Amino acid sequence: MTRYYDFILGLIPLALVSVTAALNVxxxxxxxxxxxxxxxxxxxxxxxxxxxxPVDTASSSSPGSAPNSGRFNSAD
Structure with a gap:
């Protein structure tokens, strides 16, 4: 499934080449x-x-709380 950023990554070189060629013609x-x-x-x-x-939607931490790096387990 192509998304917005996939289109942008394709349009960047396409715009560079096509606008340059059109103006040159x-x-x-x-x-x-x-x-x-x-x-x-x-x-x-x-x-x-x-x-x-871009928005980080995978983050489950609430605003204002420090992210848990997962290196230390506080249940020990």
Missing amino acids: VGVALSTAVPLGAGVSVLLVGHALFVNG
Whole structure:
């Protein structure tokens, strides 16, 4: 099952190559098209990190409590 981050990982190089190629075909110089394509890729990474950031859903500890590392057993 593909999820949001799987799509983002595929879109990053796709955006870089396709935006650069499209701008180059339109007539923009390659030295300008590459940074613009990279800018689109950076926007995708920024969206994945800051707008729709990863969330740790596997954590069962309540907020404010220290996580248990599991190295020491307090029942002994």
